[in-house]
Amino acid sequence: MIQHKEHFHGSDLEKIEKYYGIKKEDIVSFSANVNPLGICPKMKDALTSHLDVITSYPDREYTALRNAIASYCNTEAEYIMVGNGSTELISLFIKSRHPKNALILAPTYSEYEREISLSGGTCHYFSLLPEENFELSTAALKQTLYEKDIDLLILCNPNNPTSTALHTGQLREILSDTSARQTAVIVDETYCEFAPDMEQVSAISLVPEYKNLVVLRGVSKFFASPGLRLGYAITSDADLLSYINEHKDPWTINSLADLAGQVMFTDREYIQAVRSLINNERTRICKRLRSIPGLTVFEPYANFVLVRIDRPGRNAGELFDAAIREKMMLRNCSTFPGLNEQYFRLCFMLPKDNDRLLTLIERFFESCGN
Numbered sequence: 001m002i003q004h005k006e007h008f009h010g011s012d013l014e015k016i017e018k019y020y021g022i023k024k025e026d027i028v029s030f031s032a033n034v035n036p037l038g039i040c041p042k043m044k045d046a047l048t049s050h051l052d053v054i055t056s057y058p059d060r061e062y063t064a065l066r067n068a069i070a071s072y073c074n075t076e077a078e079y080i081m082v083g084n085g086s087t088e089l090i091s092l093f094i095k096s097r098h099p100k101n102a103l104i105l106a107p108t109y110s111e112y113e114r115e116i117s118l119s120g121g122t123c124h125y126f127s128l129l130p131e132e133n134f135e136l137s138t139a140a141l142k143q144t145l146y147e148k149d150i151d152l153l154i155l156c157n158p159n160n161p162t163s164t165a166l167h168t169g170q171l172r173e174i175l176s177d178t179s180a181r182q183t184a185v186i187v188d189e190t191y192c193e194f195a196p197d198m199e200q201v202s203a204i205s206l207v208p209e210y211k212n213l214v215v216l217r218g219v220s221k222f223f224a225s226p227g228l229r230l231g232y233a234i235t236s237d238a239d240l241l242s243y244i245n246e247h248k249d250p251w252t253i254n255s256l257a258d259l260a261g262q263v264m265f266t267d268r269e270y271i272q273a274v275r276s277l278i279n280n281e282r283t284r285i286c287k288r289l290r291s292i293p294g295l296t297v298f299e300p301y302a303n304f305v306l307v308r309i310d311r312p313g314r315n316a317g318e319l320f321d322a323a324i325r326e327k328m329m330l331r332n333c334s335t336f337p338g339l340n341e342q343y344f345r346l347c348f349m350l351p352k353d354n355d356r357l358l359t360l361i362e363r364f365f366e367s368c369g370n
């Protein structure tokens with residue numbers, strides 16, 4: 001077996017195509033964390049029948065879109081700013097804060113660190129530990145905020161790649177501490193809508209109370225639309241929103257994404273179908289993975305699960321290689337700070353694809369004995 005040396009991210013299908021000679025259309029990506037049901041039917045109909053919206057500039061204020069997001073999130077339209085994916089908003093909000101000392105989780109999504117470094121700040125890590133099931137201790141976090149004189153805290157909730165989550169009560173505790181010290185807090189909720197108890201983990205209900213809080217979300221994962229590039233930020237800091245609006249480029253959301261957003265958040269049937277698929281598959285997949293000796297499965301809240309290989313002689317690179325040869329791509333997590341070659345992540349796809357991957361994983365570990 002060829003040792004897997006390259007590292008591939010969820011969106012690296014073109015690289016995989018070249019490296020392994022497999023057509024990207026044939027690959028099932030257990031790595032991109034995108035819901036497998038495809039785009040919602042209401043949005044597809046609206047886009048195909050209103051393609052001519054691209055003949056006009058979008059509304060500079062995106063009023064209708066912001067209203068649609070506000071009613072989906074049960075919040076105020078005036079708190080909302082839309083962006084070209086949550087990626088644009090991560091960048092805008094970090095730049096606007098100019099953090100001297102920012103604190104991020106380890107492991108977490110890599111884009112925060114890149115933006116903090118680009119804006120000239122120092123990035124500190126708060127380590128989540130496997131022996132604590134990658135769960136965050138709010139007391140230890142508060143201590144670190146104080147010791148390192150942190151002016152920006154970024155939490156990913158549920159966190160990528162650990163799939164662990166903070167509950168609203170813990171978020172409130174962190175926010176009352178940080179607001180007293182005027183530390184800015186960004187909570188990236190890209191995966192929040194997949195959580196079995198979404199209201200219990202979301203920070204959106206805390207937005208009116210804490211001006212130092214910015215919640216970020218996007219449609220790439222839950223609404224299976226990464227190519228649309230639509231994200232949104234929610235904050236009650238009106239001055240910050242005006243500052244960013246004055247300094248950012250106009251019209252970074254095109255007319256198609258503007259229209260799509262006005263429709264997709266109202267497709268209740270689709271939203272329910274995604275939730276129930278992910279909830280069922282989460283339970284089923286974890287049960288099957290837990291029955292494989294030598295694997296540690298960390299309890300997931302999002303639409304993906306982090307797994308550790310505790311079997312000598314086997315690692316995530318080899319498992320990645322075995323799976324990609326069967327046209328299934330999972331995530332070798334060795335590039336995440338705090339993880340190593342023993343960790344892999346997979347997202348929940350359609351039941352028949354999940355079964356195919358689970359069978360491959362079972363065989364992979366059977367073949368190395370106990």
Ligand SMILES: Cc1ncc(COP(=O)(O)O)c(C=O)c1O
Nearest residue numbers: 085086087109160190218220231
């Ligand atoms: C935690 C997290 N935040 C943000 C993003 C980027 O999302 P978007 O496509 O909305 O820019 C990703 C993409 O993988 C992610 O995992």
